[in-house]
Amino acid sequence: MGKIVIEVLYPEVANLYGDLFNMKYLKQCFEVNPEVTVEWIEDELNGKPAFASRDDISVIYMGPMTEYSQELVIEKLLPYKDRINELIEKGQLFLMTGNAMEIFEERIECEDGRKIAGLGIFPLYAKRKMFQRYNSLLLGEMENMKIVGFKSQFTHTYGNNEQEYMIQTLRGDGIHPGSKLEGMRRNNFLGTYLLGPVLVLNPELTKYVMRLCGVESPKLAFEEETVKAYQIRLKEFEDEKTTLQ
Numbered sequence: 001m002g003k004i005v006i007e008v009l010y011p012e013v014a015n016l017y018g019d020l021f022n023m024k025y026l027k028q029c030f031e032v033n034p035e036v037t038v039e040w041i042e043d044e045l046n047g048k049p050a051f052a053s054r055d056d057i058s059v060i061y062m063g064p065m066t067e068y069s070q071e072l073v074i075e076k077l078l079p080y081k082d083r084i085n086e087l088i089e090k091g092q093l094f095l096m097t098g099n100a101m102e103i104f105e106e107r108i109e110c111e112d113g114r115k116i117a118g119l120g121i122f123p124l125y126a127k128r129k130m131f132q133r134y135n136s137l138l139l140g141e142m143e144n145m146k147i148v149g150f151k152s153q154f155t156h157t158y159g160n161n162e163q164e165y166m167i168q169t170l171r172g173d174g175i176h177p178g179s180k181l182e183g184m185r186r187n188n189f190l191g192t193y194l195l196g197p198v199l200v201l202n203p204e205l206t207k208y209v210m211r212l213c214g215v216e217s218p219k220l221a222f223e224e225e226t227v228k229a230y231q232i233r234l235k236e237f238e239d240e241k242t243t244l245q
Contacts, residue, residue: 002035002036002037002214003036003037003038003039003056004030004036004037004038004039004058004059004213004214004215005038005039005041005050005054005056005057005058005059006023006026006027006038006039006040006041006058006059006061007041007043007049007050007051007057007059007060007061008020008023008040008041008042008043008061008062009043009049009060009061009062009073009077010043010044010045010062010065010069010073010076011042011063012044012045013045013065013066013069013072013073014062014063014064014065014069014073014100015063015064015065016063016064016065016066016098016195017063017064017098017152017195017196018196018197019063019064019097019098019195019196019197019198020063021197021200022061022063022095022097022197022198022199022200023040023059023061025197025199025200025206025221026059026199026206026209026210027040028221028222029206029210029218029219029220029221030210030213030215031221032219032220032221033210033215033218033219035215036215041057045072045073045076046076049077049080051080051083051084051087051092052080052083057092058093058213058214059093059094059095059209059212059213060087060092060093060094060095061094061095061096061097062095062096062097062100062103063097063098063100064097064098064099064100064195065098065099065100067099067128067130067154070099070102070103070108070116071116073100073103074103074116074117074118074119077103077119078119081119081120081121084104084119084121085121088121088186088187088188088189089187091187091188092187092188092189093188093189093190093209093212093213094188094189094190094191095190095191095209096189096190096191096192097191097192097193097194097195097198098153098193098194098195099126099153099155099193100191101157101183101184101191101192101193102118102126102155102157103118103119104118104119104121104122104184104189104191105118105119105120105121105122105124105125105126105157105159106118106120106122106123106124106125106159107120107125107126108125108126108127108128108155109125109126109127109128110128111128111129111130122159122161122164122184122186122191123159123160124157124158124159124160124161124175124184125157125158125159126155126156126157126158127155127156127158128154128155129154129155130154132154133152133153133154134151134152134153134154134156134177135150135151135152135245136150136151136172136173136244136245137149137150137151137171137172137237137242137244137245138150138151138167138169138171138172138173138182138194138244139169139170139171139172139234139237139238139244140167140168140169140170140171140172140182141167141168141170142166142167142168142205143208145202145204145205145208146170146204146234147167147194147202147205148201148202148230148233148234148237149192149194149195149196149198149201149202150194150195150196151172151193151194151195152195153193153195156175156176156177157175157176157184157193158175158176161174161175161181161183161184162181164184164185164186165181165182165183165184165185166182166183166184166185166190166191166192167181167182167183167192168180168181168182169181169182171237171238171244172244175193182194188212200226201229201230201233202230203220203223203226203227203230204230206218206220206226207220
């Protein structure tokens with residue numbers, strides 16, 4: 001198999017809710033596969049991202065951040081918009097969790113009327129309501145996998161993602177209340193509002209990501225424990241008695 005390269009964008013600001021553990025767990029999973037070696041890259045906010053000049057990145061990850069940090073990140077990534085588009089078209093694997101996906105939308109609309117221009121890669125936009133935190137659970141399906149997860153956000157995304165969604169919701173809302181389509185997807189760009197260690201919660205999704213990175217028969221770190229925990233959580237989320245909000 002060879003080397004897996006994990007690139008984490010701006011962990012000094014994009015690590016709310018412990019989401020960096022998505023990649024730390026993924027690294028552990030790669031390391032229990034003996035044919036794989038792992039290179040770990042953390043891009044600093046004031047530095048040049050590795051993907052700008054390298055073609056050997058296996059997965060590019062960014063987690064949720066504060067609203068102020070979103071503006072900083074947009075500013076830092078804007079010079080690389082064409083490169084990001086090029087990589088998406090080539091099938092580069094991106095994973096964006098929480099409000100990180102909003103960076104790639106056309107704009108973020110604030111309550112005071114201000115509109116923050118995003119990278120404009122997806123024809124969607126976000127609306128902020130800073131005094132209305134939205135908390136919920138989600139049960140959905142992606143590539144015949146049942147996905148479980150959590151949301152806690154001040155923003156929702158609007159626009160047509162019917163052809164570019166990540167998860168079909170079974171219980172809970174998608175990109176905004178009333179939507180049944182969660183997140184965004186184009187080729188191997190995966191973006192979702194789901195928070196926390198999504199990969200730890202969803203072992204089959206972790207294996208799916210590992211296969212996209214080239215591992216044909218992936219093994220998971222703590223596989224027995226994570227699968228057991230997933231099955232318990234899935235049963236709970238499927239139970240109509242479980243309140244999602």
